[in-house]
Amino acid sequence: MELRDIEIFLVLSEELHFGRTAERLRVSQARVSQAIRKQERRIGAALFERTSRTVRLTEVGRQLRDDLQPVYAGLHASVERARLAARGVTGRLRIGMMPFNVADLHFYWKAFRSRYPQWELEIRQLVYIDPFGRLRDGDFDVLVVWLPVEEPDFTIGPVLMKDPRILAVTADHALAQRTSVRLETLADFQHAMPPGIPDYWEDGYLPFNTPRGRMIERGRPTTNAEDLINQVGMGDTIHGFPSHVTRHWGMANIRWIPVPDLAALSYVLIWRTECENEAIRALADTVRELGAFQF
DSSP states (O other), X not given: OOHHHHHHHHHHHHHOXXXXXXXXXXXXXXXXXXXXXXXXXXHTSOSEEEOSSOEEEOHHXXXXXXXXXXXXXXXXXXXXXXXXXXXXXOEEEEEEESSSOTGGGHHHHHHHHHHOTTEEEEEEEOOSSOHHHHHHTTSOSEEEEESOOOOTTXXXXXXXXXXXXXXXXXXXXXXXXXXXXXXXXXXXXXXXXXXXXXXXXXXXXXOSBOTTSOBOOBOSOOOSHHHHHHHHHTTSOBEEEEGGGGGTOOOTTEEEEEOTTSOOEEEEEEEEGGGOOHHHHHHHHHHHHHOOEEO
16 A cells, blocks of 8 residues: 555545545545545455545444554654654754744744754644643643643743733723733733633633732633634733734734733743653753843
């Protein structure tokens, strides 16, 4: 079975839709159908049950999927390692960013790449869905997240930056003309926060209660930055951000107001303790040597 045909089968087993599979793999639907028919002829059994509305794996198809997934993952990883080795790269370090300011932190990444050209550095923005789980699942090697982090299986690395807090409101909001806002005032309005994150971590970003004990209400959960800022711009919510976002979101309909009694966020490197390696230690050492970025 050719590697491309294995890939087509595995993607179709995820998508269960010939059109989406073709689009994802950038091939024609005819090529997908051809690959599946060829595999079914070779095996002597149907791999998918097809109707005009649904595509489902047969029992044989499920068994083949379960057998092929680890084999394909291993082959793909081997090819990728060979590709990197051809460029003189012996490994890759994948960093997930919770803050938005990848550009502000370029001097860390550039310094690491200059000192350690044998390791490829991949920087990706995180969505607001279970970032700790994605680190545990191995989707990333290191995360950049705010403190506190109280996960016993994680190592807390050096601080990259400390960022004051601001409140984002729409231009016609009742608070829009304020020069600053007190934390106590936030209890008068609805806020948006990610779903399913640890309570202590959410409270570190936006307290559940004001200093006087008033509840700060959460509204509709949000899973990504674009949805969040659009909710603010539509007047559906207000939201506290780290101040660096003002350099990355220039929006005429948004006002940014300092919140002086909301503690600055400290962003750090974290990683799974059991997975610490030479590349992670080298990145942490680079950040320590350069020192925390100050706003």
